[in-house]
Amino acid sequence: MDQSKSKTRTAKRAYSMAAALAVWVLIPGFHVSMSWAQSSKALPPPCQVEATKFDGWDAEQMSNQWVRLTLVPQLGGRLMQVTFAGHPYLFVNPEYEGKDIPPAQGEPLGRWFNYGGDKIWPMPEGRKDEQHWAGPLSGPLDDGVYKLRVVSQDSQCEVRLQGPPDPQTGLQYSRQISIGRDSPQIRFHAVMKNVAGYPIQWSVQSVTQYDLSDAQHSGQYNRVFWAFTPVNPHSVYLNQFHVRDGLAGDPSFSIKNGLFTLHWLYLQSEVWIDSPGGWVAAVDGSTHYAMVERFHYDAGGDYPGKATVIFYKNGPVPGFDKEGMPTVPATNSQDTPYYMEAEINSPVVALNPGASYSFDTEWYPARMGSDLSAVTYAGAVGEPLIATAAPNGLRLSGSFGVFFAGRLVARLFDEQGVELGVVPVEVVSPLNLVRLNQQIAAPPATVRVSLHLEDDQGRDRGPLGEATVQQAGKGS
Secondary structure (H helix, E strand, O other): OOOHHHHHHHHHHHHHHHHHHHHHHOOOOOHHHHHHOOOOOOOOOOOOEEEEEEEEEHHHHEOOOEEEEEEEEOOOOOEEEEOOOEEEEEEHHHHHHHOOOOOOHHHHHHOOOOOEEEEEEEEOOOOOOOOOEEEOOOOOOHHEEEEEEEEEEOEEEEEEEEEEEOOOOOOEEEEEEEEEEEOOOOOEEEEEEEEOOOEEEEEEEEEEEEEEEEOOOOEEEEEOOOEEEEOOOOOOOOOEEEEEOOOOOOOOOEEEEEEEEEEEOOOOOEEEEEOOEEEEEEEEOOOOOOOEEOOOOOOOOOOOOHOOOOEOOOOOOOOOOOOOEOOOOOOOOOOOOOOOEHHHHHOOOOEEOOOEEEEEEEEEEHHHHHHHOOEEOOEHHHHHHHHEEEOEEEEEEEEEEEOEEEEEEEEEOOOOOOOEEEEEEEOOOOOOEEEEEEEEOOOOOEEEEEEEEEEEOEEEEEEEEEOOOOOOOOOO
């Protein structure tokens, strides 16, 4: 090796190490950042599971200091409502409030009773053969009586919902739902089991109905509701999405900055996306409450119709009148309620008799507006992180909705990628939208910043963004 190059590299590394050591002294609070992870914070109050009543139904409630989940086992094991900081997310159909219609009444007539809430269904749908589910329709999977068992309480609350077998599909569903004591995170473990005497193959689908009514204006729909999921740059669909039902040119749909973007309008349609991103987000732009649903994407998986994500918008269906003129039929929220379904598919899986397949998803309630631009494991990103050089340090800006309570810390790096230090930035909570505009101390050698979330127990929950340092008055 050339001696001059070796000496130069040694000198650079020595400078970087010296700079890193200087941060311990020069940056106020750095020692606090180091001791944060070593300190023992008081544990939040335990979560709990208890029997309750909900809109006339016998129900079970899971709750912690952040969220409240209401389950109605006799309605197909539905999760009927999720409330975060007083904000309810899910659609509950007023037509069926308090009613419990057994499958024996609806199944012979091919009826479907849309109670609302969140449930799991088989895919693919269709009526052409037994390898397609002729749903949605009343039956054991959708509104049979599920048995609920409390698995655990205190630091981890978990319930297990066991459904009846369905002779038509050969499936039996069970579902475990859990929350902890220290965050609003919700975990789902759905299992489909082959209870037939022959091999079958199905996908399991998570179906969540979000309430799209305007809470401030009775009878109106929410005109600033949005949904997002990453698009596939190598999509099998012509426009990176496929409108399977409804107007092909529905103005609700667009692609922006690598995201499929749905701005909810009151027209019925169903759109399929072969998203590889592993998340969807539903965002109420008026209240800045969001729900992020995460799932595992299997790059080699055989997804039904190639779709990993489906959005269904309820609403009137454009058609033609008796004179052959195009028209949109008059309707109202009672006959055609305001809701949107976010549907997440598993790959189609072959199951031998007695075999099972599990599908895990996670939900993260958070605060975020319609400017959502990305999702990380730490939170949702609105305005991405910007780091600008300032006297004696850096100015950090951006907007974020965090998934865990704790604090943001800035990791500082020099041009060699050597970490110069970790600086505490701001204490944060999932209850509040973070609008960052703060100056921090940083050594002159800092050229890159990564913003991380450390929770109340000192665990690093991952980055919210990374930025190259800009000079004041200049863009990136």
